Amino acid sequence: MxxxxxxxALDISADTVRYYTRIGMLAPxxxxxxxxxxxxxxxxxxxxxxxxxxxxxxxxKDIEVILAEAKTGRTTxxxxxxxxxxxxxxxxxxxxxxxxxxxxxxxxxxxxxxKPDKAPTxxxxxxxxxxxxxxxxxxxxx
Numbered sequence: 395m396x397x398x399x400x401x402x403a404l405d406i407s408a409d410t411v412r413y414y415t416r417i418g419m420l421a422p423x424x425x426x427x428x429x430x431x432x433x434x435x436x437x438x439x440x441x442x443x444x445x446x447x448x449x450x451x452x453x454x455k456d457i458e459v460i461l462a463e464a465k466t467g468r469t470t471x472x473x474x475x476x477x478x479x480x481x482x483x484x485x486x487x488x489x490x491x492x493x494x495x496x497x498x499x500x501x502x503x504x505x506x507x508x509k510p511d512k513a514p515t516x517x518x519x520x521x522x523x524x525x526x527x528x529x530x531x532x533x534x535x536x
Contacts, residue, residue, distance in 0.1 A: 400433045404441060411441065417454065419444060419461070451481040502526055 397415075401408040414420045415431065420441060422431040440461075447457045456477050463470045506522045518524055 395433050395438070396430055397433070400438060400441065403438060404445065406445065414441060414444060419454075419458070450478065451485060452477060453481075456481070498529065 395403070397408045397411050401411050404411075411420070411433075415422060420433065420437050422433045422437060424430070425432050444457055447460065448454075452460070460470050460473060460477070463473050502522075505526065509522060509525075512518070512521050514520070
C-alpha cells in the first residue's frame with residue numbers, strides 16, 4: 395500500500411506516515427516500476443504500535459529503544475514498565491508546574507480586573523505585567 399492508503403487505514407495524515415519513514419522507524423520498499431514507496435501489512439502493524447505508544451506518552455526515542463529491544467527477541471515488558479514510570483513522573487511534575495502557573499494566572503487576572511488601561515511609555519510597555527510580583531527563579535529558559 396502507498397502512503398495515502400496507509401494513512402487512511404490508520405486514520406492519520408500522510409505527513410505522519412512520511413515523518414516516521416523519514417526518521418527510519420518505517421522502511422518501505424521502493425517500487426522499481428514507478429518509484430513509489432510501498433508499505434506492507436507489517437509496516438501497518440509497526441506504525442499502529444508506534445501510534446499507540448505515542449498516545450501513552452512514550453517519546454520517539456523511547457519507541458526506538460523498545461523496537462531495538464524487541465528486535466533481539468527478548469521481552470520488552472520490563473523496559474516498557476520502566477519507561478512509562480519515568481514518563482509518568484515527568485508528566486506529574488509538568489502537571490504540578492502547570493497548576494502553579496494556573497494559580498498565578500488566576501491571581502494576575504483577579505488583580506488586573508480593577509486596574510486601568512494605560513498606553514505604553516518610554517519606561518513601560520504594559521503596566522499590568524510589569525507591576526505583577528516577580529516569581530523567584532524566572533522562566534527565561536525559552
